[in-house]
Amino acid sequence: MRSDGSSGGARGERCDVLIAGGGPAGCAAALPLVRAGAQVALVAPVGSPGWRIGESLSPAARPLLERLGVLDRLAADEHAPCYGNHAAWGRDALTAADFPFGPYGEGRHLDRARFDAALLEAALAGGVCRHTGRVRGARWQQDHWQITTSDGSVLRAGYLVDATGRSARPARLVGAASIRSDHLIAVAGQLPPPGTGTAAPERVSLVESTRWGWWYTAPLPGGGRVVMAMTDADLLTGLHLLHPGVWWAQARRTGHLQDRISDWEDPPQRLRVLAAGSARTGPAAGPGWAAVGDAATATDPLAARGIVTALATGLAAARAILADRAGDTGALPAYARRIAAVHAEYLRAKAAQYRREQRWDTPFWRRRR
Incomplete structure (x- = not known):
């Protein structure tokens, strides 16, 4: 070859x-x-x-990357740290799972x-x-x-x-x-880096459930953010989540996700539907x-x-x-x-x-x- x-x-x-x-x-x-x-x-x-x-990398990947002999190469790329996951699931209040207290330390928000x-x-x-x-x-x-x-x-x-x-x-x-x-799908959008003068993003991912499914968000390198609405394929038509304006309005009505996207006024120009x-x-x-x-x-x-x-x-x-x-x-x-x-x-x-x-x-x- x-x-x-x-x-x-x-x-x-x-x-x-x-x-x-x-x-x-x-x-x-x-x-x-x-x-x-x-x-x-x-x-x-x-x-x-x-x-x-999945733009975040769990700390559990560290020993696998070491076994592959690429951990140092990836560390040199300086992916942003990820300190854990927050979730509003089963109740309104957030629960936290923090990575640094685990055996492999922090994770990464990947480029x-x-x-x-x-x-x-x-x-x-x-x-x-x-x-x-x-x-x-x-x-x-x-x-x-x-x-x-x-x-x-x-x-x-x-x-x-x-x-x-x-x-x-x-x-x-x-x-x-x-x-x-199942037939879970993600309706996903990327938010560009907001204007200058905004607060540094929380280095954690967030999951928040809602009546028709759940939301996921995580910061991206450079200050942007990925936001995804998770639901079933056959429910999309009734929810109108493929329309950026409706998708954005639903995101802004959440209890915790809205805090993560408060630096943005407008929805993404384009949404992607991904099998999940x-x-x-x-x-x-x-x-x-x-x-x-x-x-x-x-x-x-x-x-x-x-x-x-x-x-x-x-x-x-x-x-x-x-x-x-x-x-x-x-x-x-x-x-x-x-x-x-x-x-x-x-x-x-x-x-x-x-x-x-x-x-x-x-x-x-x-x-x-």
């Missing part, structure tokens, strides 16, 4: 492992594989995918584009070869995967890793199923392939575990692939069982958390009880 960062037009190029997707999960899988001597190709589009749900780029740069510097595009087809032939990409290239790989996020297209191509638990529901791929691995990150187990943003899960599953899938290469035929099935068990535990915890909110007898909350 070519390692100059270009797509390369040759047909039939061969690698040991092909990773579809260049986000945190894909890079977390790539780094240990290439360090173990595997020839790794990463297929991903050019450019940043833009901001996503997500910079964070993802730093992980990708580390993977490329380690010897991972990048192929520009997306995986469009995957077929097993005798002893390898034959993989076609969006630019028409045909690649061959001994193993395939799906790190494409919630779409999990490669996993679907090889026969896995999507198992969804709980889902898993079943199975999350099979002969010669594995899914990682949201492609394996996608969780409600309320759990605040998306990036940590991406890193952890990437590392775990890499270990399973290396073990399989060494002759342990049970490694990939064991990884799939582990993903299923972790997701089941998450669903139990999610149900318990939603049951804490008993103030409203509305469709959104009834579904979660």
Whole structure:
């Protein structure tokens, strides 16, 4: 495979492992594989995918970043500190979960584009070869995967890793199923940095429940802020939350979110609708392939575990692939069982958390009880 960062037009190029997707999960899988001597190709589009749900990084990511050997690189980027989470959930008053008292100290409010780029740069510097595009087809032939990409290239790989996020297209191509638990979505907007003279932002994220769902907000690097309204897809039409003016009016009627957005007079010019529901791929691995990150187990943003899960599953899938290469035929099935068990535990915890909110007898909350 070519390692100059270009797509390369040759047909039939061969690698040991092909990773579809260049986000945190894909890079977390790539780094240990290439360090173990595997020839790794990463297929991903050019450019940043833009901001996503979850711009805050939990302190629990620290040991994973250390294991990947990228903690110092990311520390140099000076992402803003995150001291914890505040929530108005089940009652009007705020409760706080403060990070600095935990074993790993404070978290981070990420510049997500910079964070993802730093992980990708580390993977490329380690010897991972990048192929520009997306995986469009995957077929097993005798002893390898034959993989076609969006630019028409045909690649061959001994193993395939799906790190494409919630779409999990490669996993679907090889026969896995999507198992969804709900249809939560986020209607999200970014507020630009306000004018000069405003107070420094609180370095905490905020969750606040409401009749039709809940709100999330967190400060962004440079003084901006991300604000998201979480509800179910089928409730959107009645709520009119896709209209920036209605979305903004709802945000300004809250008990605590309104304090975080008081420096802004106008709503965002554009809102984005992002999938945020709980889902898993079943199975999350099979002969010669594995899914990682949201492609394996996608969780409600309320759990605040998306990036940590991406890193952890990437590392775990890499270990399973290396073990399989060494002759342990049970490694990939064991990884799939582990993903299923972790997701089941998450669903139990999610149900318990939603049951804490008993103030409203509305469709959104009834579904979660």
